[in-house]
Amino acid sequence: MKTRIILLAAGVAALAAAPLALSDGLVNAAISMLIAALFACAYNLLCGYTGMLSFGHSAYFGVGAFATVHAMNALGGAGLLPTPWMPLAGAAGGLLAGLAAGWFSTQRTGAYFAMITLAIAELLHAIAPQLKDVFGGEAGISTMRMPAWGLTFGSTVEVYYLTLAWVLASLALLYLLTRTPLGRLALGLRENGHRLRFLGYDVHRIGVLIFALSGMFSGIAGGLQVLSNESANYVVFNTSLSAAVVLNTYIGGVHAFLGPALGAALVTFFGYAVSDLTQSWLLYQGALFVLVIMFMPTGLAGLLALTGAFARRHGPRAVAPCAGLYLLAGSACAAATVFLTELLQRLFSQDYRSLAAAAGAGDWPAVELFGRAWSPMGAPTWLTPAALLALGWLCWRAGSAAAGRLRDAAPATQDPAAGAMSERRLT
Missing domain, CATH: 1.10.3470 (ABC transporter involved in vitamin B12 uptake, BtuC)
Structure with missing residues (x-):
């Protein structure tokens, strides 16, 4: 209180x-x-x-x-x-x-x-x-x-x-x-x-x-x-x-x-x-x-409450790596989503279709995005979001594994049901 x-x-x-x-x-x-x-x-x-x-x-x-x-x-x-x-x-x-x-x-x-x-x-x-x-x-x-x-x-x-x-x-x-x-x-x-x-x-x-x-x-x-x-x-x-x-x-x-x-x-x-x-x-x-x-x-407030309960049970220092991995996973997936959304929004826009028609058949003009040009036919354009999604998935799995180890290593003197629900939701 x-x-x-x-x-x-x-x-x-x-x-x-x-x-x-x-x-x-x-x-x-x-x-x-x-x-x-x-x-x-x-x-x-x-x-x-x-x-x-x-x-x-x-x-x-x-x-x-x-x-x-x-x-x-x-x-x-x-x-x-x-x-x-x-x-x-x-x-x-x-x-x-x-x-x-x-x-x-x-x-x-x-x-x-x-x-x-x-x-x-x-x-x-x-x-x-x-x-x-x-x-x-x-x-x-x-x-x-x-x-x-x-x-x-x-x-x-x-x-x-x-x-x-x-x-x-x-x-x-x-x-x-x-x-x-x-x-x-x-x-x-x-x-x-x-x-x-x-x-x-x-x-x-x-x-x-x-x-x-x-x-x-x-x-x-x-x-x-x-x-x-x-x-x-x-x-x-x-x-x-x-x-x-x-x-x-x-x-x-x-x-x-x-x-x-x-x-x-x-x-x-x-x-x-x-x-x-x-x-x-x-x-x-x-x-x-x-x-x-x-x-x-339970919303963002529920997520904060679950994280707080997990930290109180195992200690902030032990929980920090798990939270960092989950945060990195969310950031990578969000970056990939934003990249794909903005790229597709530009590719399907009326302005881009006009540029493509003026350039001629088979020619796809580069798209200006995040300070650089991305070719729709270039491999880096599609490998970048794929790599970000893969990074997000790996970080999520690593964070889940770290949270599972914390749960398994919980002291036997603690009530095993005290934080079980919070931990299951986090993992």
Whole structure:
């Protein structure tokens, strides 16, 4: 527990000091990462803790965004809701929308519940451009951050600290909520709703409350986005945003409280850093999601927990070579995948086909990739990714063998079941 507190305090301190070391562009990216982290944790309250998979959570993010933009335009950042308190309007909008939609959605479970949530988000996305007084049509609604409490909120750094304060406070409230009787009932609803009903609990009411609270915190995230962008557009209801929060949550890990925040922050930064470098960045993001679901169902947070358990059982010094081999294996396979993807993307592009047609039949122009020219007919072009894949496979086998030796050499005085599950997952 003490280690967790120290790590949490170090993380908060790093977030507080981040603007001192980052450029304005990276501070903007950090704001987006914080908002995505809060949205993912709010979604995980419904999906991870309660077991209700929603495919339309962008609806409550969007309602919170528009509630905030209307409040900013109506109140001008003064009166009862100065600029720092504006996300409360988003919270109210998300809560009311969550109550209304949750009452209908939670009448069903499983795939039927997921389809109802998707339909609600699609309905809002379809009608929003038509309701110009409410959603501003296709142009959306613009606003402006007004000074309050001696701050102008004109700089990116001030917006960052305001966002950080709201995100930390919201995450603390979400964590406390999971420790309340309602949070425990949410876990019970996920594990066995029929038993809860048999014990006399109103399962539908529990589902509606959790749905509404998830919508409320999603609305706060939407309000923070409005404070950052000073505008709201009907595209916030797009199902791509709902898909993104599902992807972020499962990549991070639905069974760890901060797992979704980790996944959302990493995926958001990945999109910021890579989207300008390659047209295939969405493909990489989707491939990462597939790999996590297939081989790491507990997400990145689960992988870190398993690695930590393995290290505590055998010692960090003994585990370091295994971790290094696994890391090298993953890096080599990732490099081979990126090389092949970028090469094939260029070979099948319209520009390359035009160059090949101009060069004449049988002549394949070289492809510029990673600072050098690669001939499509040259052996090095295809041997390079093959060698990287072979290296990755060898390192993976070596890492698995080293982990197996550690497991076999475990002292007999230790409980043989204490880390067996972690070790089997790692090997």
